[in-house]
Amino acid sequence: MMLQGGVLNNKDTLDYACGLITGNYKGLNTISHGGVIDGYRSVIVRFPDQKVTVVIFANRADADPVKMSYKVADKLLKDQFIVQKSTPNEIEAKDxxxxxxxxxxxxxxxxxxxxxxxxxxxxxxxxxxxxxxxxxxxxxxxxxxxxxxxxxxxxxxxxxxxxxxxxxxxxxxxxxxxxxxxxxxxxxx
CATH class of the missing domain: 2.40.128 (Lipocalin)
Known part of the structure; x- marks a missing residue:
């Protein structure tokens, strides 16, 4: 239940599930959550199948802990990523x-x-x-x-x-x- 994405009235499913964001990064499943208050920023990114978690806490408003967390994951999991090339239609659909x-x-x-x-x-x-x-x-x-x-x-x-x-x-x-x-x-x- 905690990992089941919300369903909108138009039947679209969100990646957001009870405070957690479920997703995929370079072919690996992720569960994440971030926080912002005043100048503080934080994020936790879990790669459940690899049993790896990255947590970043920052005390600067211009910090980008999500970007930092994925840079750490890039180093830790570099040999485990399943890189899939996007087709032109997928690239256009993102914007x-x-x-x-x-x-x-x-x-x-x-x-x-x-x-x-x-x-x-x-x-x-x-x-x-x-x-x-x-x-x-x-x-x-x-x-x-x-x-x-x-x-x-x-x-x-x-x-x-x-x-x-x-x-x-x-x-x-x-x-x-x-x-x-x-x-x-x-x-x-």
């Missing part, structure tokens, strides 16, 4: 951000995935600002490509806006470490 960049004001609003889990996106000093409902943490995000945004200096967390209707986006996909964590729908439209 689902629409071709046309949306205006910042089209992205603002309250996005919710489940009770107690929502993000308020607003404009603050000509930049998008995110407030997390569960801990009131606030941070700015900047456009990296198309309609994908990241916290400046933190490549671990990505926000991709889509589903433009009547001048406003209605879906927000959140990725952690390149894996889809959550899909949020705009409230009040």
């Amino acid at each position: 689902k951000s629409p071709e046309n960049e949306y205006n910042l004001d089209q992205l603002t609003g309250n996005y919710i995935s489940r009770p107690g889990m929502s993000l308020k996106i607003s404009l603050k000093h000509h930049s998008l600002n995110v407030i997390q409902s569960w801990n009131k943490m606030s941070y700015n995000i900047a456009r990296t490509k198309g309609n994908t945004f990241q916290i400046p200096g933190d490549t671990n967390l990505c926000f991709t806006f889509s589903d433009l209707q009547n001048g406003s986006t209605h879906q927000l996909l959140v990725y952690v470490g390149g894996k889809k964590l959550d899909s949020l729908i705009k409230r009040g439209y």
Whole structure:
């Protein structure tokens, strides 16, 4: 049960399972979880079949513990990876951000995935600002490509806006470490 991904209303399955992210890295199964508060960052990445776990704690806001954890895994498990080449269609499918960049004001609003889990996106000093409902943490995000945004200096967390209707986006996909964590729908439209 702890490792079973959540199922969305549209029947898509998330990699997110009860606080854990199940995934695959270079052909090996992974179970991971990360944390962020103030300037602190942490991540645990478990390779259950290899019985290897990497844990990184950092006390800098610009640290990228997910990236560091996979660099450690690259060293520890280099002879065990099962590298699979992506086909051109798989590469194109990874970036689902629409071709046309949306205006910042089209992205603002309250996005919710489940009770107690929502993000308020607003404009603050000509930049998008995110407030997390569960801990009131606030941070700015900047456009990296198309309609994908990241916290400046933190490549671990990505926000991709889509589903433009009547001048406003209605879906927000959140990725952690390149894996889809959550899909949020705009409230009040």
